Amino acid sequence: MTAPESSVSSEAAEAAAFVSPVDKPIGVAVLGMGNVGSEVVRILLDHATDLTARVGAPLVLRGVAVRDIGKDRGIDPDLLTTDVRALVARDDVDLVVEVLGGIEPARELILAALNAGKSVVTANKALLAEYTGELADAAESHRADLYFEAAVAGAIPVVRPLMQSLAGDRVNRVIGIVNGTTNFILSAMDETGADYADTLAEAGRLGYAEADPTADVEGFDAAAKAAILASLAFHTRVTSADVHREGISSITAADIATARAFDCTVKLLALCERVSDDDGNDRISVRVYPSLVPLSHPLASVSGAFNAVVVEAEAAGRLMFYGQGAGGAPTASAVMGDLVMAARNKFYGGRGPGESTYAKLPVAPMGDTPTRYHVNMQVADRAGVLSAVAAEFAKNDVSISTVRQEGASKHARLVVVTHRAKDSALAATVDALKELDIVTAVTSVLRLEGTSE
Amino acid sequence: MTAPESSVSSEAAEAAAFVSPVDKPIGVAVLGMGNVGSEVVRILLDHATDLTARVGAPLVLRGVAVRDIGKDRGIDPDLLTTDVRALVARDDVDLVVEVLGGIEPARELILAALNAGKSVVTANKALLAEYTGELADAAESHRADLYFEAAVAGAIPVVRPLMQSLAGDRVNRVIGIVNGTTNFILSAMDETGADYADTLAEAGRLGYAEADPTADVEGFDAAAKAAILASLAFHTRVTSADVHREGISSITAADIATARAFDCTVKLLALCERVSDDDGNDRISVRVYPSLVPLSHPLASVSGAFNAVVVEAEAAGRLMFYGQGAGGAPTASAVMGDLVMAARNKFYGGRGPGESTYAKLPVAPMGDTPTRYHVNMQVADRAGVLSAVAAEFAKNDVSISTVRQEGASKHARLVVVTHRAKDSALAATVDALKELDIVTAVTSVLRLEGTSE
Incomplete structure (x- = not known):
């Protein structure tokens, strides 16, 4: 029995135009089968029913690119291939998961996928930290998604x-x-x-x-x-x-x-x-x-x-x-979340938010950054040491928060914690302290973060 | 100077079809100007430049529905209205923020907005916990977004x-x-x-x-x-x-x-x-x-x-x-995140994920739920008390994890911590203990969560 045509409102017809045919599966290629890739493959195969319900269409693993095709990986060997470029280029691959790591060939493969309008999910922080611009531009031009939740802090949504x-x-x-x-x-x-x-x-x-x-x-x-x-x-x-x-x-x-x-x-x-x-x-x-x-x-x-x-x-x-923040399964969780969202976008139309760089804020040099120092010194145990040390901080316009003196031998210890000051001023103070006769050694310099001052 | 037509590729033309004219603003109505509404309005007005850059088009406040129009709220009084229905219905309102709270008229207004294809951002947990189904169906039918990050745990993305x-x-x-x-x-x-x-x-x-x-x-x-x-x-x-x-x-x-x-x-x-x-x-x-x-x-x-x-x-x-988890500014942060995403979807086309209810898992009755109990009793201080008490737990098939006996007077205290058991079995045990002569009083019963057992 077919529904009478008159029952299809123009709105429903418009909505239907957004979605692919219901039974058209969304093809996934996984590049790399290390800790993360193996877990992604396992979830794709074990949870296919749930994933289909969540996406709206079947999410089908088309192939997994590996280096060694002979190794038994507990999955249908026909899914394995060493020809990673051909896998990415397959007509029935809509989404590419890149978990190879490293710059090349990951960069080249991701670009190939995006330039073909395929969405990409990657965990590759080293690549993103260098080439996000190039990758995001390719995603933007071809209206594909580039998702990378797994690149920072593993399973933690950030x-x-x-x-x-x-x-x-x-x-x-x-x-x-x-x-x-x-x-x-x-x-x-x-x-x-x-x-x-x-x-x-x-x-x-x-x-x-x-x-x-x-x-x-x-x-x-x-x-x-x-x-x-x-x-x-x-x-x-x-x-x-x-x-x-x-x-x-x-x-x-x-x-x-x-x-x-x-x-x-x-x-x-x-x-x-x-x-x-x-x-x-x-x-x-x-x-x-x-x-x-x-x-x-x-x-x-x-x-x-x-x-x-x-x-x-x-x-x-x-x-x-x-x-x-790491490990195969937690990282795979983040990859899978991205994969489901990218697949939904393929199915329903639409795209996740792309790169946002409009603010173009300048990056401050480290020397200009306000930090707090925690300076540990061995000092001569005589009158006037604290005054001389404090004078070096004052010269560099660094305000001292706390001072602790310990010991009463030849090697007394002095710990100075500063308020916030420019990192260059703090570093200059430490250099000057090293030159003082009364300072036997600057034994450690650590910054202090997470305080309200 | 206009670009020659030949430079517009078919792909670029296709991409252009997805976006609205760049200068067309996206109109926002805010329903309610309590703690959260005031902060949402403030952010919309104070951070207009940033929000425009993040959305891709200007996010323009069309009006704020309030009960008392005479009160000075530090914004252009022309933005205020008591006619909340008319505000929602305005042609130049694309997105509705509902921070009225309560069931009605919030429910009716959200439905009116969704049925007109307008996306809705709400912080209304009481409404969602009763009527998500009805609201989500309206959102689905009209391809609008229904976002509610602010309804749970304020600013915390969950x-x-x-x-x-x-x-x-x-x-x-x-x-x-x-x-x-x-x-x-x-x-x-x-x-x-x-x-x-x-x-x-x-x-x-x-x-x-x-x-x-x-x-x-x-x-x-x-x-x-x-x-x-x-x-x-x-x-x-x-x-x-x-x-x-x-x-x-x-x-x-x-x-x-x-x-x-x-x-x-x-x-x-x-x-x-x-x-x-x-x-x-x-x-x-x-x-x-x-x-x-x-x-x-x-x-x-x-x-x-x-x-x-x-x-x-x-x-x-x-x-x-x-x-x-609460407060005007933190809750407004969550509302604004949803608003930017809903506005982006209006601008670029596409939709966030809607309600997902495919699993249709049955809800277990409380009695069937495995919990652990921590039972505090005043007991007679004589031999055999522990044995009698333990027997009641055993009768109900509840395994004891730890027992602590305190005091040696007429009112000795006994604390029993169980392993996980059906909540109904634990409750039945407590009822039986209350009937025991040797149990003077069951002074407190608390569940224990967050343990691995």
Whole structure:
């Protein structure tokens, strides 16, 4: 029995024009079958019924690009291919999931997909932090979606909240613990009192650090994520090159102990802040470094391999997002969320919001960024030391918050915590302190973040 | 100078067909100018340039519906109207923000807007928890957006993460502190040791409790939010009537002290869980009640008027979202995010995801829901008491986790903490205990949530 034509209103007909034929499946190609890719494939196959209901049309896995086609991966071997370019180009592939990592061939493959009008979901922070502009332009030109929730903080929704939930607010600051390896190491150092080298070795044994841990421990991974977060928060194109970066390899057991003594812990932070220049105009500061964080700050209790991102916005106030920042399944959760949304857009028409760079805020040099320092010195134990040290801070227009003197031997210790000042003024003060006769050694310099001053 | 026609590619022409003329503004009507409405109006007026850049077209406030037009509200009085129906119906209104609260006329006005193809942003949890079905159907029929991030947990993005970020995952549990008034009261009782009545009065004086606090303290507000969260998490239409609800008005200072003694605190929780029936089929349990929460659980440290929502999903693991759950500015932040997204959809075409109810999971009765009980009794201090009490638990097939006996007088105290069992079996056990001669009084019964057992 067919419905009489008269029952089809013009509105219904118009609505029907937006949707593809109901039984037309949406084809998915997955590039890469490592930890994340395997989980994405598993979810696509195991939860096909749910995914179909959520998308409105069947989400069908067309193929998975792998390097070694001979390896048994527990799925139909006909789905595997080594010809990644041909897979992306297939007519029946509408959506491409890129979980290869690295710059090439990921960049070339994503561009090929977008230029063919296919939407792309990627977890590739290193690529995005360099080439978002080029990729976003391709997505825009061809009206495709480019989604990347999985690129920052694994399963934790932070890209979508920044792009969408906070689209009507003014974000002033994003502070995140966005690298699980370094957070695992710093948490373990805090718990055990062990030094950096031993803890890094232990992290490697436990699978929390890679054979070459440079990208994690030197802050490159966090810097890529900071660039992505800053781009979203401030509607400005920010790349890795704009991020001031310091890693955790010089953090000592003594630094951690000092942190404890000051009711703080040490965290590798990704910081994205709106700061003012001397004329009161907005600039942004994007930086990654290990920093003291007061134990009362919500990020202080984020330990082990967990991630968390704090967002401070004018109307929303302070928000925190917490969860598993890495691992196959959590990252796949973020990929799958993006994939369902991209598939819905394919099915119903429409597109998610693209790149927003209208604000074009200048990036402040690190030296101009207001920070607080925590300076640890060994000093001569004689009258006038404190006065001489304080004079160096004053010369550089740096205001001191607290001073602690310890010991009464030849090697007395002096700890100075400053108020906020330009980072260059703080650094110049430390350089000057090193030149003072009465300062035997500047034993550690750490920044202090997460305080209201 | 006009571009030669030949330079317009067919693809660009196709893209152009999707967008409205660039200079056509998108008209907004705001219904209600209380705490939230005032902030929405302020942001629309103060941040017009940013909002235009983010939407792609000017977002123009057409009018604000108020009850008292004579009151000075610091904006152009020509924007104010008491004729809310006429405002919604205006041809130059494309988007309607409903922050009136209450069922009518909010429901009628939202339906009028949706039926005219206008998108609606609302913060009205009570309305949504009853009428989401009707409203969502109207939105679907007329291809309009119905957004309601502000209805649950104020500024905290939780609606969009559940609908979109987790669209490809399988949510098993949502546990939230979603009512600021009750959390303020319970936190204050925990800190001061004061009793419920005094703390409620103090909360009223400080502006944290309304003159008639029933909706908050008896859990109606939290139950409405639980219904919304459960609907999103489980792709099932859930209304307030499906939610088992208990308030905090019977919580005593002694309950709080007992909680402390067991390294717990008391929180009013909104719980949405996937549970199995006897045949292993999925059902859902949606409930609001005060419960012991171990201090080690992330929700235990959410104090004062703050809100937090923990989501546990198969692939993502445990996520937590934290922030300000109420107040004019935080709620306006959520409204504005929705408004920008709805405006973008009007401008570019397309629609956000609508209601998803395909799973149609049955709601389990409270009696069938697995919970843990923490039972406090005054018992006769003689041999065999523990054995007699334990026998009652065993009769109902309830397994005991820990027992603590205190005191050696006529009024010895016995505290029993159970493993998970059907709530009806636990309740039956408590009823049976009350009948025992050796049990002088069952002084408190609280559930225990947030444990892995």
